[in-house]
Each structure stands twice: as structure tokens, then as C-alpha cells.
Amino acid sequence: MHDLAPLTALGSSAPQRDTIGPVTITENPDRALASVAARLGQDAACTKALASVLGTSAPDVAQCVQGPALGAFWMAQHCWIVDGPYDLDDPQTDLAARLKAELGDMASVTDQSGAWVRFDVHGDGLGALFERLCNLDMARMTDGTARRTMIDHLGCFVLSHRGGNTVYGPRSSAQSLHHALITAARSAF
């Protein structure tokens, strides 16, 4: 086990949590991400194999799913982001490597764990918060919806699941994205 101490995207050793009015915004650094893109001509096979890995169907356009261990959301045509727990104790067995082992030449797999910051947003009134952040229609963001959008100029994914929303944004702009979320929450509540 190596001895390099990780930092969260917001630059701390522990994730930040903010409760503003009815909403709680929590940085979630404990997820590993990997992109899965079907190789040419392998769309169907890759989709099927991914379903097997996930334990549920691969998400369709603008959807996210959660399997027993892994979740995934649609990113582009025949391209998904798979997420699972980030194993700090054994980063060698990273998610991307495991997926590549399962999918072989059906897919190109790239580790994306460090590319994104994730904020989980829970509470009542998410619509009032997100209407000040992005152009998604929250009334239509039912559980299992995943949409790409812009939040304060940042390209983000917003996933609606488990009664809350997850925002994935570019990790290097984590502080800007956090500022946007906090400012909008203070404005809304």
C-alpha cells in the first residue's frame, strides 16, 4: 500500500458537506469512474456484456442505472460512464482495469476517477435549487435520468437517482462548481 495521501477535489482530506435550508450538498470522493466505449462493430455485444457486468441493463440515452455493485450513466452513443466504489486500500485493482478484463476487445475503457468531482445533493426543493443552476426541467428528472448540462459555464452531468441528484463536474473546477451550488442554494432558500 502506497503512502501518498489523497485529497478531495475541493482540496481537503475529508469531503465537504453543506446544509443550506432543506438541501444538503455533499462532496463524494469515494467513487471510481471509468468510461466504456464500444469498439467499432461491437455495439450490441458491448451493451450486452456491460449489462452483465452491471447486473442490470446498460443505460439508454439520458438514463442512469444502478446494479448490485456498479452504476452507470449514458454519456454518448455506445459510450457510458461506470461508477463503483473507489478502493483506496487497493487502487491497483481499479475499476477501469476490472472492466477492461471483463469487456476485452469489445470496448475501450479509460479510468476517469480523477477527472470529475461529484456532489450529491439531497433534500426537499431540489427543483428550486437546480432551476438557478441549469436548464434541466427538474419536473421531468425522474429517478434514473442522467442529463448533460452547463452549470455556470461548466459542462456537467446531472443524475437523478435515489431521491436526490448527483452532479458530476470537471475536477479542476471543483471549487467553482461548489461555489455555484452553494450560492444558488443560499439564493433559493
Next chain:
Amino acid sequence: MNRLPTGGQIDRTTRLRFTFDGLPYYGHAGDTLASALLANGVRLMGRSFKYHRPRGVLSAGSEEPNALVQLRKGGRQEPNTRATVAELFDGLDAASQNAWPGLKLDALAINDRLSNFLTAGFYYKTFMWPAAFWEKLYEPIIRRAAGLGAITTDADPDGYDRGFLHCDLLIIGAGPAGLAAALTAGRAGACVILADEDFCMGGRLNVETHALGDQSGADWAAGVVAELASLPNVRLLARTTVLGAFDHGIYAAVERVADHLGQPEQGKPRQILWRIYSGRAVLCAGAIERPIAFANNDRPGIMLAGAMRAYVNRWAVTPAQTVAVFTNNDDGHRTARDLMAQGVDVAAIIDTRADAPACDGVQVMAGAQVVDSSGRLGLKSITVRQANGQEHRLSIGALGVSGGWNPNVALSSHQRGRPEWDDAIAAFVPGGALPQGMQVAGAALGQFSTQGALAAGAGAAIQALSDLGKTAQAPDLPMAEDGEVRITPFWHVGGTKARAWLDFQNDVTVKDVTLAHQEGFRSVEHLKRYTTLGMATDQGKTSNMGGLAVMAELTGQSIAQTGTTMFRPPYTPVALGALAGRSVGRDFRPTRLTPSHAWAVEQGAVFVEAGMWLRAQYFPRTGETGWRQSVDREVRATRGSVGVCDVTTLGKIDVQGRDAAAFLNRIYCNGFAKLAVGRVRYGLMLREDGIAMDDGTAARLADDHFVVTTTTANAVAVFRHMEFARQCLWPDMDVQLISTTEAWAQFAVAGPQSRALLQKIVDSEFDLSNDGFPFMACGEITVCSGCPARLFRISFSGELAYEIAVPTRYGDALMRRLMDAGREFDVTPYGTEALGVMRIEKGHAAGNELNGQTTALNLGMGRMVSDKKDSIGAVLSRREGLQEENGLRMVGFMPTSPQDRVIAGAHLLEKGAALRAANDLGYVTSACYSPTLDSYIAIGFLKAGDTRLGDVLRAASPLTGHDTEVTVVSPHFVDPDGGRLRA
């Protein structure tokens, strides 16, 4: 005092103190600034734009052209605010504008005496000569004299939000039509947004005395609003102006969240700019009354008759104790009746119609006209010419004028739909192509009766929902007034040489329109620009029709033939802060931070913006008094031992697939098909036109897996370019791309001790010897006992160097570990300045050289463009014009005196040649002081530069005045044979 003892929708139990021009007054909750001033007997509220004529309130709504005031002080000071829509709050500080030294005695009122000279087109005709006077003399004087309010130079302390709303049905305006539409759609369960610019929904229902069923209009409106508020599917946006109708059912609206407060609550915005995505929209924006022009019709106290009625009924204010009404339609009579019902003395109704109906309790002068008025700072009397030609004077304090009502068509015309003339109401109604999904109902469509508006609103909602596949039923609507419109168009009183105002805000008179016609400016668009009719904050809401009518008279055309000017957003003025939203100051755009940012902050680094990235520019140490000292030290330390620089910002693109190598072979102009696994190659990519686009490296991690690096600046552009090629040019290739710029923290470790430093942190099973990991090697390794990492032996500095990458979350820790481990080597962090110095010393091209105008040949890399394969840009790079032997070539320059500074951007000339374009031989692109050579050095592009080594030239900058004698040298100042790289 003009506050009526009873009535109105003000809260008389709440007394609000406010000031106007420093004098204290009191009003009530529910007042606007205009109603409160009128209640306090203040009729004079401003001065006109050009003639500085005394002006009072004309309207009771957002169409107000006259009563423009300045609100608040300091950073919250807001000019040109309409007193008619400024909601009164305790402590409101209001001031008049465009007057000096005071509102009552204004020095520039002299302009009024000079009005014969200051006619339409005065500026264009007068300030023609001498030309040099315009910018230095005329314009400053005119700017000082003109304008209305003054903008504050203090920063706005308030926040503004931007947001996004979605609905099935957007209803614009909450008058009778809008409320009926909202009730219909709301009860049907549709997602409804009802927006109204007023703080009290109800529109004209709040200002009229007609009953709706057994209720007053205001009570019915309040009941409906209460029901709508209880529906979860209905969103009520009061104090919200829909500013514009855009494509695909999208509307912009500003919600004034806190303009009615002294200041916003902590953390809350002052205003929100909403973008509303609607399935359908119903425009229920009502109608705007128009005045009749007559001599001196602009005095304080002369106002629209409907506004006078509104002040009496809604705010319990009469503008004066004795009033009269001048009208061409029955609606003017309604004003007289309402005022008399409130005990106001109505001296007469002057009705231009010969067949004007009688009105109980007041004399109706049928066929009469108001031909003049008097009263310097406020109306004292009017002169009436009766039908028989006799004139006599009426002493009154206020005159209500009604020339009829114009449907408020503005939003219906934002997609270039042209209104159509309706003879029945003598006004334009919405016409042509309405914005997608829009219907119009109520007075905005010319349906002026309350009953008609209610029915039309409900009908429009049913139709709109039907279009969306939903069903709705009309609610039981109350019986209401259903009178017909009776009007005889009458636009202005003729037969006078005195000025009769059409546009109060811009001081445009009937004479000005006549002059425009006389001088050939007859198109309405020309008329507008020549006279300024309909410009500025009110956009001619009360004036355009009058101007068009006068022009129509003059040209002999109908008003329909004359047409209207173009309607454009925004409907009413918008604070720039609302448009900016939260994108101001430090939040103007997001910031990107490198993984070692926190560590660099601890070191006291000075940062520079590189796109959105904040990069450490240099790391000053105690005792260093200037950036040069720091940078020189960092360069010497790196070249002398080892330095570390965060290079995470370089773009990284993961390229995978069976055809990854073939794909890169087409993207880069040099060959990549045969690059071995575990090796890195420098690559140059060209645009389609053969110009260099970007450079970087591609590392082959596996047969089907590459990592491409780009410059920081072009990371996004290169990714987009490659995606375009993948998806559109070669969709048959098996290639997948994804950015990994943020996924890896990457550090350059450069200098003769770089290997020794890395050997302390790279796990021992990885051989870093020169044989085991030679120049341009790459590999996936582990560091610090198992942390996954990637290592590339590449060098931008020209030294023995590596770039090492770890997952981003470990970047901070790795930087600290490198510093700890490197202590024995005096490891030095270096920033972008030292990075730049070292690459110039090495002669590496960067953004300054890859400037979108240069080719591989210009860059000295012509032979890299392989002729053994095809690649993007290869063919066009061989164009004759790009192959000239005398073309620009990248070379180095050293000043003949080492301490003479060479400036980037300097142009190259022969010694003794004059500094002009004809003698230009090229230009310097990058320059720095080289601590390695103890001299200024530079690189740049020189005509046939490769044949001129040793020549002495001038490097002169006409911008900075630098003029340096330089010798042309190789651009590779340091280690030209590359021995250090391969050590």
C-alpha cells in the same frame, strides 16, 4: 394634499417615509413612488431630455416616458427608473435627474428658448465642421448636456441570479385575460407560469370600478390569484417583466426580487433573469393608452386619462383638485365619471367628436379641442377651442388625455411579425407570424371589454392546451362590463405654430415629424432615427403611434400603409447586472486549479491565468525583489540540478481502438503508424489548410492505446478536431477518444539530477537507467510503494527530463514527496516563466510560434510533413505560396550587446532601414533573458532566416520604442545537439 380620504388599494395603516430631492414625504404600502409623490402634491418629477422642459407623470405603468428618477445612492444608485413602477418602501431615497442646479430652476432650460435651432437633425447638420472638433469639443459638451440619470461608478453590491423555468403554458400579463387563462389551465392541471410586471396581479381590474359579478374587479382578481397560488402546478411571478420572445417558445423575463426593499436579504439576489421554456404562451399584455398632441401638452399635470383614473381608483390619489378630460373616445368619459365619484371636481370633458355622448354631472364640449396650456412648473390652465371656434380658458390642475388605446403588441412582434391595422379600434393589433406557440388574448388583441378579455383568455388557454394534447374547460366566469369601443381617431390638434409633443422622453414634436417629412425621412425607420422618436427607455410606447399618424397624414398614406418600426427585446430596460447574473468579478468565469495549487499557494507562488487555469508563474523567495530574480534562479537551479513544474494543464487525450495508430497517422503530419509500444514521439498536427495547428506528444502504451498531449491552450480545440475527424471524416475507423486532462496530475521533473530524484520515489522494480528507460520512453509504473503512475521521458526544457503522472487525487501528495525527496538535490519548483525561458533557450516552438499563421516549413519542421502518407493538411501545406524559399523561417536572435532587451512583437529590418511595413523582414515571437547565456535572447520568423545566420539586423518595436541590434543565430541556444536530453 391630493390623497383621497377613502378608497384605493393602499395600506393606510402602514406609513412609509421617503425622500425626493432631499425633501421628506410619506406614503403608504401599496404606493408607487409616482402615486406617493402625487399624493404629496408633487407634480414636477423630472426634466425632459433635450429642452429640459418641466415634466410630471404621464402614465401609471411601465410605459412612462416622463417621470424618470434616480433611486438609492452609492453602489445601488439606479438612474432612469420610472417612478410609476418604483414600489414605495420605507427609506426610499429618490432624486430627480437631468436638472442643474435644481429641478425647479434648471440652467439648461435655456435649451427650450433655443428650440428653433434644436430641431430634429440639429446635431447632424450643425456639428459637421471642423471634423477635429467632434471628438474633442462637440461630443463632450453634448454628452454633458444630454443624457438623463448618472450611472454610479461604485461596484453594485447586490447579486443577480439567472435561472431556467419550464412550463406547458406561459401567460404574460395577469389582467382579466391572463387570470382567466391561468385559471383555465391551472384547473386543468397544466404546468402554468403566470408573469406580471406589477407587484399586484390583476392589471386593469385593480384600477377600474366595474364589477365582476357581485365583486369588484380587484376582489375577483385577488380571489383568482389566491386560488392559483394554492395550485402546485401554477407558478405566479409577480414583479416580473417578460422582456422578449425568442425562438422555440423561449422567453426572457426579469423578476425583481428585492427592488421593493431597501436592499436584498443576505445571500438573496436583487433580480433574477429567467429563461422560460414554454410549450405554449398566451400574451395578455393589455393595452397602452395614447395621448393627443396639442400645444404645450407636456406640462406636469397633463397625463393619460386612464392613468388619472388608476391613480384615483387604485391609489386614492387625484393629481389635482380640479381636473378636465380631453378625449376622442368613450373611455375618457369613464375617467371623468370615476373622478367625480371620488369627489374630484371635473371642470369639463373636451371631446373632439361632434357626436360625443353626454355625461351626467359634467359639461361635455363636443367637437372641441384643447389648443394650449399654461403653467411653467405645473398645469394651471388650458385653452379650449369649441366647435364654434370660440376659445376660452379653463383653470385646472390636471388634464386627463385619451387618444384611444393601443394593444400592447410588442412581444407578439419580436419574431418580426408585423402588426396589422384594425379600423374598428383605430389601432394596430398583433399580426403576421407570431412567435412560435404564442396566442394573444384580451386587450393585447384589441378585445377591450372586460367580458371579452375574460372569455378570450379562457379560450386561448383551452386552445393552447389542446395543441399540447391536454383538455381544459372554461371556468365559470363572472358577468362583466362588455361595452363596445367608440372612438373617432384624432391624433393632434392642428393649426398652431407652438410645439405639440409626440414623444415626451425625446422631446419630439409634431413639427419635428413635419421637418423629417420635409427633408425626405419618410420611412418610419428613418423617421425614428432622424428625430429619435420612440427611442430610449420607453421605446415609444406612448409616442410611436402619434408619430406614425402624423407621418401618414403628411404622406397621404394610411397608417396601415405607413407601418410600424421593428419591435425588439427588451420590452423594458434591464439592469446590466441581471444580464451578467453571477458571472461578475472573480466569478466571471470558472477557475481551473492544478493538483498542486494548494501547495503552490503555501510556497507563496505568483499565479498567472492560462485560459481558465491558474498556473504558478514563479515562486519568489525571501530577498528576491523582482520576478526576474526568481525566474533566473529557477532556471539555473533546474539546469544545474533538478526542478519540478506542474504540467497537468497540458491536454491529455486517451486514444484507443484497433485503428488508433492509423488514426494518429492521419491526424499528425509526421509518422506514427510504426511507433513502438513504450515509446513517445513528438507530433505536429496541421489544419486542413496546411497551417500548423498544435504540437505535442503521443505515447504508445499498448498496440491499441495511445495518450496524446496537447498544448494547454489548444486542449479543447484539438480534442474537438480529433472527434470531428473520428466521427465525420473516418467513421469506419475503430477509434475511441476521451479527455483525461483532469484525470492525471502530471509533473515535469527536469535537470541533470531528475533521474536521481525519481529513482527515490519510483518503485524499485522499474529501471530508470538510460538503457532501461531511454529518451522518449514511456511506461505505466508505480511510485511510493504501489501508487499507479505513468512516466514519460520527454523534455521541454532541453535537460534530462521526465514527466510523471499519478491519479489526480494524489497530485498534491506527489508534489510534496518530490520536494522532500529532492531536498538533497536542492530541488526547485519552477513556474511557467522559467518553463518559458528554458523552452526559448532550447528553441522549442510554443503558442507564440504556433500562432495560426505559420507552417511546418516556417517552424523549421518542413521535413516532418511526411510525403509517404496522407494526413490532415499535408496536401495544402505544399501549396506554392507556402513553399517560397524566401519565406519566413524560425531562427534565433541575440542582441549584439547582451544586456540590450529584445521585445517579442518587434519587427525585423535591415540595419539602417526605415521602420515601415515595406521594409519588414519578419518578427520576433518570443523573447526572454537567458540566465544560462547571461544575455537576452529571442526566437522569431525571418524571411529566408535559415540562410541568414550571422547577419546583423534591427529588431524594432514601434509600440514600445525598443530598437535593438540583433545577430541571427540558430534557435537552439542551449545544447543544440541534444546531448543532455539523452544523458
